[in-house]
Amino acid sequence: MTRRVTTPATAFAVAAIGIASYSVMDAVMKGMSIAHGAYSAVLWRSVAGVVLLGPLFLVTRRPWPGRAALTLHVARGTVAGASVLLFFWGLVRVTMAQGVALTFLAPLIALFLAAATLGETIRRAAIGGSLVASLGVLAIAVGQWQAHASADVVLGSLAIVLASILYAGSLILLRQQAQIADPLEVALFTSIVLALLLLVGAPWFSTVPAVALWPGIFGAAALGSVSAVLLAWAYRHAEAQVLAPVEYTAFVWSAILGYSVFGEHVTAWTVAGALLIIAGCLVAVRGKPGPAPQTEAAA
Template sequence: MSVNDDSLKPVVATIVGIALFSAMDAVMKSASIAIGAYSAYLLRCMIGFLLIAPIWWWRTRKMPTRSVLKVHIMRGIVVAFMGWTFFGALVRLPLAEAIAVSFIAPLITLYLAALILSEKIERRAILGALLGLGGVIVIVGGRIGRERLNEDSLVGLTLVTISALLFAWNLILQRQQALVSSPEEAGTFQNGVAALTLLAGAPFLLVMPPAPVWGELFAGAFLAVTALLFLTWAYARSETQRLVPIEYTGFLWASLFGWLYFGEQVRGATIVGAALIVAGCWIAARRKRPEQSAL
């Protein structure tokens, strides 16, 4: 397997994966409001495991080695608390506020990649991340002031900050996991370990959903598993620093889904911010072509 694919395929796969995750966020926010973030996320992970595990077992029919299993377990635990805190924040905060704070994660990830993965941070990756963050600030700046924070805003901001820190760590683990396992295996263990981790609180926190919410949970699980397959494939073929700035496109997808399904207008600030985000992603995704030797 190539771990440094200079083509645009990993970039496109990452964009698709983030789009699917953005759609999942919208579905899961509705489910979290109905039955609580804990119950919605636990049940989504359980459904996701049931969807992907048979595919993984049918294709491999063998358990991962001890060293690979350690990576699976670590990421599953991190993802469990990352997802729970994020959906808990979505219940308490406007979507724009929560996503804005969560975008500190890619910047943290660039430095974690250097520290943990020994990746050399290139100037274009830093510039791309800063441009992307600037685009998010422009977009959110055009919306903040029109959306009132509720009484739980401080708790929501604390939760989304914790989630963002865990998300940065998750991106590093995603790269490590992608290098040693297939997308199906990664999806199976991420959902399975996350569900087992959260299950400890079920006797105290679990709320069984009504029939309409089950549909949202199944849709959320399908979107999450499909997104994970795309992202694991991409992170197995390209460095973390190249793909991380593309996380900022999640805000563009959120704006699009808001316009399509909720009639939210796309304002000038959104267009300007979108241009900055696209520019940042393009700069980070470009690779230097090796110089041709003189004939």
């Protein structure tokens, strides 16, 4: 029997579906974070993720991860968890389009982190791309200044930038995870680590959700889990440089969902900033596969 080869176009399509699903999940999580706080939203989504993925992991009789894999799962779950919490805390305070645009800084930051941790050489293209992306962040900041943004909006933006820095670190760990663990294992153990960490603070920062909220919680968990598996599959079957452009469709989805669900309007400054950040990322990774610029919800 001839072995079927996955084409780049197929991997691209799968990644596109994954990004669209993540964007819908972001909208659901923003609504839950507004109503009940980002801590509760992230905590119970993680618990729901464990409930959904745990039985599948057991039924398929996958082997328990070894010490090296568990160490990576704990490390990435911790870093990615902090990133996700900061992201949704910030997303409550800014528009979805602006929040997602700022997360596009992650792949650039990951290039510099890879140089610092893995000994990779920082290329001129990465430096040039960083300068272009910095202009994008400045454009978004100018837009906030002209709109007389409140201190809450500014803090939300800063939280998302910090989330992008942490997420860049999680991308480095994700690339290592993908070499020794399949997508289901990565998604499950990320949820387990995040849920366990947040349960520690639950008595002070969260409450058990009402029954009416659980459909939304499990819906967000299902979207996030399916998206994580789809993206992990896509990046296993195609190079990051082939799939990187599809990641930026998240900005379009966030603008559409932000307007239709929350009545948010995208300013020209936000669009200009997003385009500059995207351009900077593409310049930085030109001619060399780079870390996937996945959205924050990828955790």
